[in-house]
Amino acid sequence: MSQAQHSPLSRRAFLRTTTCTAAAAGIGAIVQRARGATTTQPARPLLPHGVLGRTKFPVTLVSFGAIKLRDHDHTRVLKLAIDKGVNLLHTSDSYGGGKSIAAVANLFKADKTYRDKVFLCLKGLTRQKEAELDKMLATLGTDHVDSWLCELQTPDAGRLETVQALLDAMKKKGKVRHPGFVCHVDMNGSIEMVVEKAPTFFDVALIAMTMAPVPGDRDKDRTGPQSERFVKNLKALREKGVGILSMKSGAAKAVQKGSEVYLPHAKAILQAGADSILTSMDAFEQVEMIAQLDIKSPHLTEKDRQAAIDFKQQRAGACLMCGECTGACPLGLPVADLMRFRMYTQEYGLADQARLEYTALGPGVHNAIANCGLCEVCSGVCPVGLASSATVRETAAMLA
Ligand code: SF4
Ligand code: SF4
Known part of the structure; x- marks a missing residue:
């Protein structure tokens, strides 16, 4: 399959929807403001960005995963990332037993303008409830979340109905701007259910991208069938207008290794269909590297492609979140x-x-x-x- 066939983003389309950093890379920025967006508008993106599906939010191609934040120093890392231009943030009350969201809250409370500089995504540990959302909003000192990502772990139609009713209610109360879902167990099954039963309901999806192939990788490994199904499903989800946030792609590991590893990996994930790569950061040098990343084109050179393939092979044993083991254990073990x-x-x-x-x-x-x-x-x-x-x-x- 050619690179163009593989990618849901043609190079021209990608360039049309991205800008490169003015402040960090010294290149003149072409500013895009989302039209008709119903969410909080941050300052114009300084870093390369695309569009987060039907939210029309101009999301930076790299976003901030806060799962590693624990203390005051980490709050400063987050502040630096936002100052550099990263404009989407994801956290949860469940991360670090509440330490992650507390580290984010410290920033929002110290300077309220930081809340409005990010598209805020939240998720919970338990099956989502209004009280859990209220607690997170109170901790953060905000009255709404831009996207609440509710769990759809398996293709369970009853669970889907429950989540839709809850998100509808939260939208009506003004606590949630954009309905979202997240899956950690059966990625393909859950995406197929959403595309079939709720194709226009969700605005945002947090997707485990472990199954995303590297374009041009001819190594037909054991993930082939799951990977092909995943690519098809992700394309269908994008065509419905759902904004795609990538997680579990290996970005947390890649960001520690520096731009030689992170950049090719990021390009491969963007080519596979992500709008933004959620990246867990906990060090200033990681933020500095992200801010200077030359990611204005997702084009993979031969060297990039090999680096992305090598990195993927290092993670060959990582869980795909493919769902093949769901319900398989006779003891019912998850x-x-x-x-x-x-x-x-x-x-x-x-x-x-x-x-x-x-x-x-x-x-x-x-x-x-x-x-x-x-x-x-x-x-x-x-x-x-x-x-x-x-x-x-x-x-x-x-x-x-
Ligand atoms: S443990 Fe294996 S079968 Fe189960 S979801 Fe992960 S990769 Fe798939
Ligand atoms: S009982 Fe143990 S070995 Fe058997 S399916 Fe369950 S987890 Fe796997």
Whole structure:
């Protein structure tokens, strides 16, 4: 497949919807203001940006994932990122047991103008409830969130109806501007359900991009069928006007390695269909690197392509969030969740987050894990050879 066929963004379309930084890169900025956007308008983007689907928000191509924020120094990292021009921020009351959202709140409370400089996305740990949203808004000192990302982990039509009713109600009350969804378990199944049953409902989707291919990668690995289905689904979602935020692509690891790794990775993720790459940052040098990134074109040179492929291969065992193991375990164990907690610990260095989410699974699951070990049904279905009795037990032992 040619690069042009692979990419939902032609080079011309990409250039039309992006600008390059004036302040950081010294290149004259072409300013785009969203027309008819119903959300808070930040100052015009200083960094390269596109458009976040039907929200029409001029989102920077790299956005700020706040899962690693824990303290006052991290608040300063976030401030620097916003000062440099990053204009979308994602956090949750569940990150770091509330430390992430507190670090964000410290900035918003110190200078209220920072709230209006970002498109704010929130999600919760529990199945979303109004009280949980109210608590986050109160912590942040704001009366609304730009997008509330509600969990659609599997293609569950009943859950979809519940989420739609809740988001409709929150929109009517003015607490939520744009309905959003997030999935960590069965990406393909959940996207297919949204495209079929609620094609115009959601404005924003937070999508795990582990299955996104690198254009021109001829290595037909075990993720091939899931990856092809994912590309098709993402394209369908984009065609419905849903703004795509990328997560779990490996950006958190890539940003630590510097621009030689981050830039090719980012281009590959943008070519796969993301509007913005949510990147977990916790250091000033990471922000400085992002601010100077020459990302005005998503075109991958041969060198970029090889670097993106090499990086993808380093993460060959990462959970795809493909959903193949969903419902497969005879003990009912949430294997994909456990593998995600493993990733938080081993790739993100977020053992505290992993432990919090593991604890939230409850004693029923914890006790059932003690009986895991005989069947290996999960390892039989996992396309990347990650799920197994060994990794399930090891993860549980690590987080208990
Ligand atoms: S090996 Fe363990 S986690 Fe995997 S399917 Fe069997 S019981 Fe479930
Ligand atoms: S553990 Fe394996 S089968 Fe399960 S979601 Fe992750 S990649 Fe897919």
